[in-house]
Amino acid sequence: MKDIVPFTLGAAAAGGLLLREHGMRTKAERLSAATLETLLNAIDANDAITGAHVRRVAAGALILGEAAGLGERTLRSIERVALFHDIGKLHGALTDIFHEDSKLTPEERRAVMTHPIRGAEVLAPLKGFFPDLPKGVAAHHERWDGKGYPRGLKGRRIPLVSRVVAIADSFDAITHRRRYSHARSFSEAIRAIEEGRGTQFDPELADLFLSPPVRGKIEEVTREANKPHKNSDNRRRGGAERAPDVTFRWRPRSRGPRALGHQP
Numbered sequence: 001m002k003d004i005v006p007f008t009l010g011a012a013a014a015g016g017l018l019l020r021e022h023g024m025r026t027k028a029e030r031l032s033a034a035t036l037e038t039l040l041n042a043i044d045a046n047d048a049i050t051g052a053h054v055r056r057v058a059a060g061a062l063i064l065g066e067a068a069g070l071g072e073r074t075l076r077s078i079e080r081v082a083l084f085h086d087i088g089k090l091h092g093a094l095t096d097i098f099h100e101d102s103k104l105t106p107e108e109r110r111a112v113m114t115h116p117i118r119g120a121e122v123l124a125p126l127k128g129f130f131p132d133l134p135k136g137v138a139a140h141h142e143r144w145d146g147k148g149y150p151r152g153l154k155g156r157r158i159p160l161v162s163r164v165v166a167i168a169d170s171f172d173a174i175t176h177r178r179r180y181s182h183a184r185s186f187s188e189a190i191r192a193i194e195e196g197r198g199t200q201f202d203p204e205l206a207d208l209f210l211s212p213p214v215r216g217k218i219e220e221v222t223r224e225a226n227k228p229h230k231n232s233d234n235r236r237r238g239g240a241e242r243a244p245d246v247t248f249r250w251r252p253r254s255r256g257p258r259a260l261g262h263q264p
């Protein structure tokens with residue numbers, strides 16, 4: 001009996017500690033989710049078109065990542081890199097360039113090419129929590145053949161998450177109008193991915209993207225994103241550009257804000 005009392009007290013204390021630790025971990029997860037969503041709100045507030053673009057890219061990249069059989073950790077990383085890949089475009093030196101309608105001058109083109117590094121610099125404080133994020137964002141315009149920028153990385157030296165995001169990003173850039181190009185059809189975008197297989201894009205990932213099941217899902221998401229959404233966040237974000245809502249895989253399940261529509 002004498003031994004049972006201290007044992008019971010010890011077990012209760014350990015249980016209390018565990019609960020406290022669990023509570024702190026949940027709080028830390030919620031804080032990290034809130035930080036990322038605040039950053040996404042800042043993108044929306046500054047530029048609704050980019051806000052819609054990055055959401056569509058995230059939806060497409062997650063479809064491709066899941067088809068590739070990537071684990072939850074990598075999928076979360078893909079979602080983060082996709083949602084923040086263009087944050088460097090919000091830099092004061094670049095915003096005017098992205099919003100004017102005339103063709104880019106060579107000097108403007110050079111300035112545009114700084115956006116991956118500018119993005120990585122913006123995200124640098126998050127490096128300790130999400131080491132893949134600044135690196136993945138910096139590499140989203142690298143090409144499989146080594147002719148991309150900013151570093152000219154080649155093949156598998158390009159982070160996997162950036163290779164996945166690069167395909168979804170190019171696909172979305174083709175199907176939606178930009179300053180430097182008009183929106184083209186779904187089949188033209190598919191053709192561009194085919195043509196970039198092994199030069200611009202990782203050939204295995206490009207093949208997967210072009211496979212009927214993935215293509216079908218991408219087509220569905222594109223169609224859904226282009227529908228008018230009566231009461232959705234799309235309206236709040238400016239309406240003209242449509243985007244699927246994303247799941248926010250980083251959001252803790254128990255007490256996060258409402259789950260958003262798209263379930264990849």
Ligand SMILES: [Fe+2]
Pocket residue numbers: 085086115140141
């Ligand atoms: Fe970009």
